[in-house]
Amino acid sequence: MLRFLTYRLAHSLLLLFLVSVIGFMILHLAPGGPLSQFALSPGMSQAELEKIAERMGLNRPLPVQYLDWAARFVTADWGESFRDGRAVLDIIFGHLFATLLLILTSTILSVGLGTLVGVLGAMRRYSAYDYLATVGAMVALSIPTFWFGLVAIYVFSLRLGWLPSGNMYTIGDESFLDYAEHLIMPSVVLALVQVAIWSRYMRSSILDVVGQDFVRTARAKGLTRRRVLYVHILRNALIPMITLTGIQLPTLLSGALVTETVFTWPGIGRLFLDSLGYNDYPVVMGVLMFTAMFVLLGNLIADLLVAGVDPRVRLE
């Protein structure tokens, strides 16, 4: 166990290092940069631009800039935003709640619904329902999230007027109901693809387990159908789903990025896109590293959970 954790920690650190180097390089190699917007200001002289560059530390060689950033990063000082000078970590934590609320709601939705759809599909294999679920999943997987989001806004906000078209709450209201009302569309839109993925994996995982000998044993023991399904089939079929949830985290986060943008949801995804637009390097790097750590931690937790529920798995 200790060896496993040490190994995973080292592994994660190496990955984070690579992510930071590649992210840093791509960011700085991209055309434009933080200075380009100042350069357009009327009456801006070259000397003044250089002064700004010096203040931002952008006049130094790239490796030096990276090392400076990395040295501060490991001491939990993630720098300050170019835009407003606030600490990057403060900005991220300011947007964290919105994103967590969104992805948590949509994960609960997709796990619940995906499991149900998948289990029913497996139990009634090749039935009309099963074909419908299969086709539905294919459609959901092929619709881009942003398109579905825009259609949802058009139908439910513009035409029907049932739901707010964006933001997390109404200023001045902020009641639980108000939050819930704002949450419905973005979380459903984000969950759509996840439900499709979950139901497909769940269906095939169940079919894998149903054909196993121990299920026949369970039935031969005279257990009720319900008990065979919950205690023997589902218990085994859900184990690979834990791993899948971990693996799906990046998909979920990039889906959140699109969803947050479409619904002007004040989360980390939108912060990332905004910061990119402003060439706000410290915030972009901060969000990048934060999501990378989030994904790595999520996968570690998934692996620990699998080891917890499957006695055959030994963490070595």
Add this chain to the structure above:
Amino acid sequence: MSRVLSVENLGIGFRSEGQDFTVVRDVSFSLEAGQTLALVGESGSGKSVTSLGIMGLLPPPPQSRTTGRIVLHGGDGDGDIELLGLPESRMRRLRGDRIAMIFQEPLTSLNPVHTIGDQIVEAIRSHRRVSRAKARTRAVELLEQVGIPDPQERLGTYPHELSGGMRQRIMIAIALALEPDILIADEPTTALDVTVQAQILDLLRRLQKDTGMAMLFITHDFGVVADIADRTIVMYAGQTVEEGRTETVLSDPLMPYTIGLMNAVPRLETAGLKLGDLKTIEGFVPDPAALPQGCSFHPRCAYMQEGLCDTSPPSIEDAGGGHMVRCKRWRQIGEGRET
């Protein structure tokens, strides 16, 4: 000796991709308390399907259809129960309680994520209203009975921590948990080492003596048959082709298929049977969707006579003393052996 199960004219068919085919035809037998009946045949002869049919574990209609009668005879005062057509809720209560079953693959027949103890306790508690603690006490008793050392500690172990032989013992413990009238054993020793195989057979024989249960023992191994069965049925292409007391069938087989099967057993003494160098049976069990005309075994039969065996199917006849044979030439085959 009391009769515990009667199977009469059992027929089992499946539907696959719009096509119907029959895999078990007109099979009849009965099980007596304290006795063992062996069902012998190659893969595809219908013996496992027969056992699943008795357990009510075949896929529901229209995917499968079962005809004939399967009657479970009541012990003390209970009436007879017709198992075919019994609602699932009632069938479930008999399964594991009155009729239990063990399987061929001990390595995969136990649920990997539950402890041995839980899997035994679950079997007991789904049929009897007893406390968890009481069921665990019974589980320890059962493990002791099937020869598992340190039964108390074993309750907390998972299947993957045990050997194949041990796991088959656990399966037997689960099957015996509710003292069934009938134990169906579907090739329970096929996947095990020869030494372990002998141990498991010994165990089953001892347990049968202690509990008086009837056993339906499915196998393709005549060594095992000789070891454990009182009566033997040989099945081919879903039909009974020879049936009788085990000694009679083994020492005086009259159906060419039985003779072929026995010659295919390398350990068996075949010198006295004067069967030339016939060692394997050529060909395969026929596709149930395309059975040959006449006797379904004739294309593979060493005794086949044209115009007789390939025209109409043989009926099953009594060759004396309840030794039943499905072959038109059994008299010639028997006589040939005398001389």
